[in-house]
Amino acid sequence: MKEEAVLLDIRHCSKSAKEAETVINFKGCPLKCVWCHSAIARSVKPELVFNDQNCRECYVCVTTCDHLVHQIDDQGHHIHQSACQLDGKCVRNCSFDALSIIGKKYHLDQLWHEIEDDLEVLSKSGGRITLSGGEPTSQLKYIIPLLKKLKEAGINTALDTNGYTRTENLQTLIPWVDLFLIDYKETDPFRHYEFTGVYNQLIISNIHFLMEQKQNVILVCPYIPGYNDHQQHLEGIASFCRQHPELKVKVLPHDPLHGYGSNSHDLADDFTQVKPPAAATLNEWKSKLAAAGCQLV
Numbered sequence: 472m473k474e475e476a477v478l479l480d481i482r483h484c485s486k487s488a489k490e491a492e493t494v495i496n497f498k499g500c501p502l503k504c505v506w507c508h509s510a511i512a513r514s515v516k517p518e519l520v521f522n523d524q525n526c527r528e529c530y531v532c533v534t535t536c537d538h539l540v541h542q543i544d545d546q547g548h549h550i551h552q553s554a555c556q557l558d559g560k561c562v563r564n565c566s567f568d569a570l571s572i573i574g575k576k577y578h579l580d581q582l583w584h585e586i587e588d589d590l591e592v593l594s595k596s597g598g599r600i601t602l603s604g605g606e607p608t609s610q611l612k613y614i615i616p617l618l619k620k621l622k623e624a625g626i627n628t629a630l631d632t633n634g635y636t637r638t639e640n641l642q643t644l645i646p647w648v649d650l651f652l653i654d655y656k657e658t659d660p661f662r663h664y665e666f667t668g669v670y671n672q673l674i675i676s677n678i679h680f681l682m683e684q685k686q687n688v689i690l691v692c693p694y695i696p697g698y699n700d701h702q703q704h705l706e707g708i709a710s711f712c713r714q715h716p717e718l719k720v721k722v723l724p725h726d727p728l729h730g731y732g733s734n735s736h737d738l739a740d741d742f743t744q745v746k747p748p749a750a751a752t753l754n755e756w757k758s759k760l761a762a763a764g765c766q767l768v
């Protein structure tokens with residue numbers, strides 16, 4: 472297979488876990504969530520990432536790079552991304568951890584080789600491989616053969632998706648996915664647009680579609696204090712549960728430390744002060760959902 476995937480990373484399963492899980496994180500995501508710490512995950516392409524807080528302007532990268540990507544002047548350190556060949560020479564020579572390349576290309580057989588040791592553990596434990604990201608459906612041509620190969624090897628599979636993909640894509644994936652973890656971030660379409668850059672109609676119709684197709688679905692609901700912790704959204708989640716009694720709900724508290732190579736620069740300006748919810752507040756939210764008939768996991 473010629474297709475190459477661009478991965479953020481592979482999080483290998485623990486050999487001692489009762490139900491082991493290996494997570495393959497794909498690069499690329501069509502959403503721009505204001506709470507996302509992983510802006511570098513948005514583009515499908517590998518990228519040179521610069522951390523200006525670590526840079527000492529030592530000029531090593533300027534002299535190392537053959538492609539004139541780095542320039543340092545009175546205004547600071549500039550990077551001409553479009554000229555970068557991603558050969559990593561500057562990254563290897565920077566002594567201050569100010570440069571990195573995010574995103575690595577894999578052919579299917581290379582990826583298979585990387586996860587081969589995990590497969591035995593996953594088989595024995597009844598664990599699973601989860602395709603996540605970024606957004607795994609942004610690399611559909613790659614994940615279809617990967618999922619097929621996993622199912623042929625008898626491995627359980629899960630797709631962790633933001634749900635913003637054509638319904639036909641999900642339909643194509645159904646035979647190869649045992650569990651869909653699908654995000655539901657906000658019920659009001661205008662607020663959803665404000666928070667993520669897209670309206671939520673497609674996501675909502677995809678959730679209904681998967682349930683109508685009798686799929687195993689967990690609705691993953693991030694809880695973002697001051698953003699989506701309002702009654703209309705709680706009612707929106709509960710409404711899904713009333714319509715689809717088999718649907719499960721996982722509440723995910725906002726975690727300011729979660730992300731890839733994250734730092735506060737990745738966040739929208741007005742979001743940097745948002746703290747994780749207090750345990751009592753989160754429990755109250757979960758209790759209300761349970762009282763409204765949601766099956767929490």
Ligand code: SF4
Pocket residue numbers: 525526527528529530531532533564565566567568569570
């Ligand atoms: S080598 Fe590293 S520390 Fe030196 S100028 Fe380049 S990025 Fe900055």
Ligand code: SF4
Pocket residue numbers: 519535536537538539540541554555556557558559560561562
């Ligand atoms: S990765 Fe290579 S081409 Fe890109 S900036 Fe560094 S040295 Fe230059």
